[in-house]
Amino acid sequence: MKKLIAFDLDGTLAPSKSPLPDRMAELLGILLQNFQVCIISGGNFHQFEKQFLSNLKLDNVQLSHLHLMPTCGTKYFINKNNEWKKVYSEEIPEEDKSRIKKALIQGLDKFGYRETKIYGDLVEDRGSQLTMSTLGQNIVDELGEKGVKLKEEWDADNKKKNKIRDYVADLITDYEVKVGGLTSIDVTKPGIDKAYGMKKLMEHLELEKKDILFIGDRLMEGGNDYPVKAMGIDSIEISDWHQTAVAVNAIIHIS
Numbered sequence: 001m002k003k004l005i006a007f008d009l010d011g012t013l014a015p016s017k018s019p020l021p022d023r024m025a026e027l028l029g030i031l032l033q034n035f036q037v038c039i040i041s042g043g044n045f046h047q048f049e050k051q052f053l054s055n056l057k058l059d060n061v062q063l064s065h066l067h068l069m070p071t072c073g074t075k076y077f078i079n080k081n082n083e084w085k086k087v088y089s090e091e092i093p094e095e096d097k098s099r100i101k102k103a104l105i106q107g108l109d110k111f112g113y114r115e116t117k118i119y120g121d122l123v124e125d126r127g128s129q130l131t132m133s134t135l136g137q138n139i140v141d142e143l144g145e146k147g148v149k150l151k152e153e154w155d156a157d158n159k160k161k162n163k164i165r166d167y168v169a170d171l172i173t174d175y176e177v178k179v180g181g182l183t184s185i186d187v188t189k190p191g192i193d194k195a196y197g198m199k200k201l202m203e204h205l206e207l208e209k210k211d212i213l214f215i216g217d218r219l220m221e222g223g224n225d226y227p228v229k230a231m232g233i234d235s236i237e238i239s240d241w242h243q244t245a246v247a248v249n250a251i252i253h254i255s
Contacts, residue, residue, distance in 0.1 A: 002213045006215070010217075016182055045070045075128050087200075092187075113164065124137050215247060220237075
């Protein structure tokens, strides 16, 4: 019997940077009555609040079972007395951020992938992670479903992102460079990814790998969910939130 169900966010619980669907919010509320639940994703905590928490209606017991790991597990938040408290944050030193940003943009320009029109910041400083979003951080906020579609179409086979990642990784060898979501490249301190987040969570809750089930949409090798699968945690790969809803419904009814 699993004790904790962990989820990616974008593409797993909701479309990219889009609000949590009502059906998913309902199912997660039921799941949180009997399971610990972790959300681990590339967005910062503000994105979690806007996209995920804003559509959840949870009591104190349910909130106490919820664990938030923004920026791919480089940060960890728990809820105490209806207030979110930071457990840790693996911050990138300020003196390194400018060269990381320069390397990301250099990688984008190297292959001629810079778009003439972007929506919001190209590179976002998330404290413990720098993320380059090739169409801009706010494309979904500004264009809605059209923005999601543009993100899905920009690099459907991941070839562009992989080329940028490999090039940037050679420029900043003292940092971890990873493909993030549909249009993003993430940079964190070395050795810090979703597997790192899961290990920290296991320590905090005194759990073992066998106690956890992970659900995500990028479990293929090179995907940002892959490290969780590679460390030996049971994982389910889905392609959208509708499939996640089916999986969560099944977990609820067999528990």
